[in-house]
Amino acid sequence: MVRVMVVDDHPIWREGVARDLTEAGHQVVATAGDGPAAVRIAAAARPEVVLMDLQLAAGSGVGATREILAADPSARVLVLSASGEDADVLAAVKAGATGYLVKSAGRAELVAAVERTARGEAVFSPGLAGLVLGEFRKMAAGTRPDPTAQLTEREVEVLRLVAKGLTARQVADRLVLSHRTVQNHVQNTLRKLQLHNRVELTRYAIEQGLDTGD
C-alpha cells in the first residue's frame, strides 16, 4: 500500500485518479487543487508519492515539486501531465521529480507507475527520455560543459531506446542486460541531471553574490 497525494486543479480528474488508486489498494491521503495548498497539505499528510499535474490554477507544479521535496526529501514526485508541456516536464524533473506519465496513460499503467515510484524507481515515458537526452546534449554543447554531467555511451543507448517506445524489459533484451541494470542506467541519468541542476544553482548563487547574504 502506498500513501499517495493527488495534485490537480480539475476536480473530476482528481477524484477519478484517486478512485483508481484506492481501488488498486492504495491510500490517497490527500488531494490538492493548487501549488500552495499542495505544499501545505503535503507537510501534514506526509505522502510517499505525490502525483503532480504541472498546469495548476495557482502556483506552478514545478515550484510545488521543489518545495515539497525540500521539506521532505524522502517523498517522491511523479509528474502526471498532458503531453506537449516539454519545458515544464524538464523543469519538474530537474527540481527533483523522478517520473513522468502522460495523462492518457491507462489505469494499470498509472497504478504500476505509482508503485514503482514508491520503490524509488524512475518512471520514464518516451517523451521524458527524449527531453533528458536533448538536455544532456545541450549541456555538452554549452560554453562550459560539466564533465560530471555527461552520459556514458550505454546510458545514451538506453535512453534512446526508451525514447523510441521500448519498455525497460525490451531494452534489457535488446542490450542483453538485466532489467535491474537498465533501471539503474535510467536512474543515473536523472541523478546526474538533478545534481547538475543543483551545481548550476549554487554556481549562479555564488556569481550573484547571494551566498554572502548573512
Add this chain to the structure above:
Amino acid sequence: MTPPAPGAPAGRTRVKTQLWRAVVAFRVAALAYAGALTLRGRDDFAHPDAALVALAAMVGWTALMTAANSRDRGRVWPVVVADHAVCIGLTLASAAIQGRDQVEAGVPTLTTSWAASPVLGSAVLGGLLGGAAGALAQGAASVVTRGQLTTATAGNVVLLLLAGTVGGYVVRLAVDAERRLAEAVRLEAATRERERLARGIHDGVLQVLALVQRRGAEIGGPAAELARLAGEQEVALRGLITAPPPTGGPGAGPAATGPQPQEIDLRALLAAQRSTAVTVSGPAEPVPLPAPVAAELAAAVRAALDNVARHAGPGARAWVLVEDLGSEVVVSVRDDGAGMPPGRLEQAAAEGRLGVAGSVRGRLADLGGTMAVESAPGEGTEVELRLPRREGGWSG
C-alpha cells in the same frame, strides 16, 4: 467601438472632445480679457456706445459658440468658418469704433485675443494646415485694421500662426496616439480572450476527454471506440491551444534561441503528427532547420508513419524521436507492429516496387541525408533518418 453615425464629423474621438472643451474655455477667458479692456478704455473711443454693442455681440456669439462646440453637430467647418467671419467682422469694425488715433496708437482691437478662438477651432478640425489657414485669416484682418504692418502686429500674426500650427500638430499627434492606444487595447483584449478560451478548454474539455479516453479504454467494446475518438480530439484540441500552427511559415520557431530568419523548428512541424497511436519525443529546445529542409524531413516522417498505419497491422503504435546532435539531425520512427523479414525491402526494390521506403530514401538523398531500416518479424520496424547540417546552402 461604434462607427460614427452618418453625417457625423469624421475622427470623433475622446481626445477631440477634450480639445473642443479647451477651445470653449479659451474663448470665455479671452472674452473676459477683451471685455475688461473695452470697459476700461471705452471713454477714449470714438464711439463708446458702439463699443458696448460690439461687446454685447461678442458675449452673445461666445454663448452661441459654446453651445455649438459642445456637441458634435457644432464641430464642423461651416460653424468654424462662421466663427472666423464674425471675428474678422468685429476686428475690422474696431477701426471705426475705436477711432483712427486709438488704432494707430497701438491700443488693442476690441476682439484682441478673442480672435484666436476660431484659429484654435480650425486647428482642432483641420490639423496643422487648418490651424495655419485660420491664423492667416485672422492675422490678415488684424493687419487691415491697423492699416499698416507694424512690429507689434507682425508679432501678433506670428503668435496666431504659432498657436494654429502647434495646436493643429498636437491634435494630430494626440488623435494618432489615441488610435494606436485603441488598437493596442483591442489586440490585448483579443489575446486575453484567446488565453481565457485556452484556459477554459484546458480546465474543462481536455480533462473530460482524457477521462473518457481512460474509462472507455477500460470498459472496452464500443466504449473503446469512443475512447479512441476522445483521445484523438484531445490531442487535436491541445495542439490548437498550445502549439503555434505548423503553417506559421519561416521563422516560426521561438526567437530565444535565435534561428535564422528562414529557419523553422522541426519539432513544431512534427508535433502535428501526434495522436493516440503516435508519440513524438525530442529536446525541449527548438531544432532549427532551413524551412524547405524541415518541410522535406517532416514529409519523409509523415510518409514513414503512413507506412506504419498501412503495414504494421491493427493497433500498432509508433514513436518518433527527434535528436539534434549539432552536426546532424536524427529522426527515428519506430513501430511495434508486425515487422518484416530481412531482405524484404531489397527484394521489393529489385522487383521495381520501391513504395514508401523508396520515396523516403529518395527525399533524404536529395537533402544529402541517409535512411536506414531495421526490422524483424514480430519486432516492429525502425526507420532512422540522418540529415547532416551543412554550412551555407542547402539544395532542398
